[in-house]
Amino acid sequence: xxxxxxxxxxxxxxxxxxxxxxxxxxxxxxxxxxxxxxxxxxxxxxxxxxxxxxxxxxxxxxxxxxxxxxxxxxxxxxxxxxxxxxxxxxxxxxxxxxxxxxxxxxxxxxxxxxxxxxxxxxxxxxxxxxxxxxxxxxxxxxxxxxxxxxxxxxxxxxxxxxxxxxxxxxxxxxxxxxxxxxxxxxxxxxxxxxxxxxxxxxxxxxxxxxxxxxxxxxxxxxxxxxxxxxxxxxxxxxxxxxxxxxxxxxxxxxxxxxxxxxxxxxxxxxxxxxxxxxxxxxxxxxxxxxxxxxxxxxxxxxxxxxxxxxxxxxxxxxxxxxxxxxxxxxxxxxxxxxxxxxxxxxxxxxxxxxxxxxxxxxxxxxxxxxxxxxxxxxxxxxxxxxxxxxxxxxxxxxxxxxxxxxxxxxxxxxxxxxxxxxxxxxxxxxxxxxx
Numbered sequence: 001x002x003x004x005x006x007x008x009x010x011x012x013x014x015x016x017x018x019x020x021x022x023x024x025x026x027x028x029x030x031x032x033x034x035x036x037x038x039x040x041x042x043x044x045x046x047x048x049x050x051x052x053x054x055x056x057x058x059x060x061x062x063x064x065x066x067x068x069x070x071x072x073x074x075x076x077x078x079x080x081x082x083x084x085x086x087x088x089x090x091x092x093x094x095x096x097x098x099x100x101x102x103x104x105x106x107x108x109x110x111x112x113x114x115x116x117x118x119x120x121x122x123x124x125x126x127x128x129x130x131x132x133x134x135x136x137x138x139x140x141x142x143x144x145x146x147x148x149x150x151x152x153x154x155x156x157x158x159x160x161x162x163x164x165x166x167x168x169x170x171x172x173x174x175x176x177x178x179x180x181x182x183x184x185x186x187x188x189x190x191x192x193x194x195x196x197x198x199x200x201x202x203x204x205x206x207x208x209x210x211x212x213x214x215x216x217x218x219x220x221x222x223x224x225x226x227x228x229x230x231x232x233x234x235x236x237x238x239x240x241x242x243x244x245x246x247x248x249x250x251x252x253x254x255x256x257x258x259x260x261x262x263x264x265x266x267x268x269x270x271x272x273x274x275x276x277x278x279x280x281x282x283x284x285x286x287x288x289x290x291x292x293x294x295x296x297x298x299x300x301x302x303x304x305x306x307x308x309x310x311x312x313x314x315x316x317x318x319x320x321x322x323x324x325x326x327x328x329x330x331x332x333x334x335x336x337x338x339x340x341x342x343x344x345x346x347x348x349x350x351x352x353x354x355x356x357x358x359x360x361x362x363x364x365x366x367x368x369x370x371x372x373x374x375x376x377x378x379x380x381x382x383x384x385x386x387x388x389x390x391x392x393x394x395x396x397x398x399x400x401x402x403x404x405x406x407x408x409x410x411x412x413x414x415x416x417x418x419x420x421x422x423x424x425x426x427x428x429x430x431x432x433x434x435x
Contacts, residue, residue, distance in 0.1 A: 030118075030120070030177060030180065030181075030186070031118075031186060032113075032114045032118045032120060034113070034117065034118075034140075034188065035110045035113035035114050035117070035118070036110070037113075037140050037144075038108070038109040038110040038112070038113045038143070038144070038147070039108060039109040039110065040108050040109070040110040041108065042108060042109070043100075043105060043106050043107060043108055044098045044104055044105050044106075044107050044108075044109075044112065044147075044150060044151060045098045045099075045100050045105030045106065045155070047109070047147075047151045048151060049148035049149075049151045049152065051148055054144065054145045054148040054149075055145075055148050055149050055151075055152055057142075057145040057148075057149075058144075058145035058146045058147065058148045058149025058150070059149045060145075060284070061138070061142045061145055061146045061149070061205060062146060062149055062150075063280070063281050063284040063285075064201060064205035064206060064281065064284075064285065064289075065135065065138075065146075065205040065206075065207070065281070066205075066206075066207075066276075066277050066280055066281035066282075067096070068280045068281075069082075069273075069276045069277060069279075069280040069281060070082050070084070070093045070130075071093050071094065071095075071096050072280075073093070076097070076154070076156040076158070077097070077153065077154070077156075078095070078096045078097045078103075078153050078156070079095050079097055079103070079156035079158040080092065080093045080094045080095035080096065080158060080160045080162075081093065081095075081158065081160060083165070084129045084233065085233050085234070086127075086129060086166075086219065087219065088166055088167060088170035088219065089163075089165050089166035089167040089170055089171070090165030090166070091127055091129050091162065091163060091165065091166065092160055092161060092162050092163075092164070092165065093130075093160070093162070094121075094130075094160055094162050095156065095158045095159075095160050096150070096153075097153050097154065097155045097156045097158075098150065098151065098153060098154075098155045099155035099156055099157050099158070100155075101157060101159075102156075102157050102158055102159045102160065103155060103156065103157075103158075104122070104150075105155060106122070107122060109144075109147050112143075112147055112150070113143055113147075115132070116132060116135050116138070116143065116146070117132060117135050117136045117138060117143065118132060118136065118186060119132035119133070119176070119180065119184065123162065123173070124173035124174065124176075125173045125174065125175075125176030125177055125180070126173075126176070127163070127166075127173075127176065128179070128183075128184075128210075128219060128220070131207035131210045132184075133183075133184055133185070133207075133210075133221070134203060134204055134205075134206075134207035134209070134210060135204065135205070135207070136184075136185070136186060136187065136188065137187075137188055137189040137200070137203055137204035138188075138189075138204050138205060139188070139189065139193055142205070179218065179219075179220070182218070182220070183218070183220035183221075189203070189204060196296075197289065197292040198292035198293045198294070198295050198296025198297070199296050201285075201289060201292065201293050201296075202293055202296055202297070206281075206293070208227065208240065209221050209226060209227055210232075211230055211232045211237040211273065211274075212227045212228075212229060212230055212237045212238070212239075212240050213225060213226055213227055213228065213229075213230050214228065214229065214230045214231075215230060225303070226241075226300075227239070227240040227241055227297075227300065228240075228241055228243075228247075228303040228305075229246070229303075229355055229356065231356060231358050232273055233272075233273060234272075234358060234359075234362045234420065234423065234424060235271075235272035235273055235274075235358060235359040235362055236355060236356040236357070236358040236359040236360075237273070237274065238351075238352040238355060239303055239305065239355065240297055240300070241300045241301060241302050241303045242298065242300055242301065242302040243302040243303045243304075243305050244302065245305060245306065245307040245308075245351065245354065246303075246305050246351050246352075246354050246355045247302060247303060247305075247351065248297055248298065249302055251265065251294075251298070252294070252298070253291050253294030253295040253297075253298050254291065254294065255294070256290075256293065256294030256297055256298070257287065257290035257291045257293070257294045258290075260278065260282040260283075260285060260290045260293060260294070261278075261282060261283050261285060261287070261290050261373070261375065262278075262283070262342065262373055262375045262376050263275060263278040263279075263283070263370055263371040263373055263376060264341070264342045264343070264345075264370070264376070266341055266342065266346075267339070267345065267346045267349055267350050268345050268346075268350055268352045269339075269342070269343065269344060269345040269370045269380070270370060270371050271345075271359065271363060271368040271369065271370065271382075272359060272362065272363075272368060275368070275369065275370060275371040276371070278371040278373060279371040279372055279373065283371070283373040283374060283375070305355070307408060308354070308408045308409050308410060309408050310403045310404075310406075310407065310408035311399065311403040311408070311409075311411060313400065313403060313404060317396050317399075318396070318399070318400055318403075320396060321393075321396040321397045321399065321400035322400060324389075324393060324396070324397050324400075325397055325400055325401065328385065328388070328389075328397070329397070329401075332344045332380075332382075333345070333346070333347055333401075334346070336348060336405065337401065337404060337405040340380070342376055343370060343376070343378060343380040344370075344380050344382075347401045347404070347405060347407070348404075348405035348406060348407070349405070349406065349407075350407075353401070353402060353407075353409075354402060354407060354408070354409040355409075357398055357402070357409075357412045357416070358416075358420070360398050360402075360412075361394065361398065361412070361416065361417055361420050362420065362424065363382055364384070364385050364386070364389070364394050364397075364398065364417075365384060365385070365386045365394070365417070365420060365421055365424055365426035366384050366386070366424055366426055367381065367382050367383050367384040368381070368382045369381040369382065384426065384427075386421065386426040386427050386428070386429070387427050387428075387429060387430050388429060388430070389429055390414075390429045391414040391415075391417040391418045391421065392414045392417075393429075394412075394414075394417045395411070395412040395413060395414040395416075395417050396412075398412040399411045399412045
């Protein structure tokens with residue numbers, strides 16, 4: 001009996017220790033004490049900033065954070081409605097205008113800090129599609145300035161059902177508390193945001209890893225593969241490490257800065273979500289900040305992705321693809337895959353297209369366009385070829401360009417094209433397949 005009591009006492013002790021540890025863990029994860037620096041008395045709808053310098057700085061923070069790209073769709077600037085496809089259902093971005101009823105007008109500055117940096121909004125825990133996991137690194141000053149800027153935004157009445165498209169149980173926001181305890185580093189930037197400006201922008205406002213890092217089955221970024229490429233909303237965000245085969249190895253800080261501010265480095269041209277990021281956000285970076293980002297990215301350790309030997313172009317399929325390329329693609333992308341500088345991506349020497357082909361398939365099936373920027377006013381567009389090409393034809397032509405002009409990559413599978421055609425709702429080829 002005594003031994004049973006000792007065992008029971010031991011189990012109870014372990015349980016108490018475990019509960020205490022879980023409590024500390026939960027407190028550290030959900031703690032919003034850093035927000036105490038913010039005002040807790042005046043709502044956004046009531047607040048009027050008279051500090052023009054702060055407003056200007058806040059607009060820059062907004063641009064660096066790319067807030068407009070996700071929170072503007074149809075109803076007005078920052079009024080929400082942007083649909084974000086996730087493996088767990090469809091999220092809809094919130095209205096972040098100062099409207100009291102449907103936006104964030106009833107938030108105090110401290111509420112605002114809690115939402116942006118800690119993922120705790122007025123309707124409960126936020127999903128990490130809102131990159132609070134990165135915004136947690138924003139400094140108090142940047143947050144104060146952003147608050148001042150948001151007070152100048154025109155209120156728009158636009159009710160949003162933010163998680164109505166999420167499947168059960170993922171539509172239960174309380175579950176995010178557990179997710180945060182597993183994956184959220186609720187801490188500020190661990191360096192000097194001025195002397196480490198590039199890292200601060202990449203890991204903070206720029207939230208680059210939100211797209212450019214792969215995610216696990218629960219939607220958390222895989223820190224072990226930091227900036228090694230990921231798929232977002234049907235587009236592949238390429239490897240940003242110094243990998244010489246599929247990453248930025250060989251690119252200079254100046255070339256990276258040029259891409260960020262114009263949408264092209266002379267070879268690649270931004271499309272899909274990256275085009276939106278350039279158009280709404282990155283083109284507004286100062287040259288100094290863009291160079292800081294470029295310098296930081298050139299300092300990263302290369303991922304361990306090895307080169308792929310080019311596939312033979314002498315097969316019947318590749319000869320057919322060569323003919324299809326000349327007829328359908330060469331007018332813009334060139335007979336030698338040279339593209340049009342700053343407008344149409346080159347295929348020769350384009351390392352960004354040698355990994356996951358999702359983005360290329362997306363462009364073939366739904367079309368794409370380059371970003372419109374102050375430097376490059378002509379945003380070239382690519383039409384959809386879904387109506388004209390079968391799944392096999394799309395796969396063949398992409399395999400051809402990924403293995404020509406010095407490139408080497410795996411073959412594109414027609415089954416992947418068929419799956420994306422269905423997911424994207426792209427139309428079928430007109431008439432019977434030619435092969």
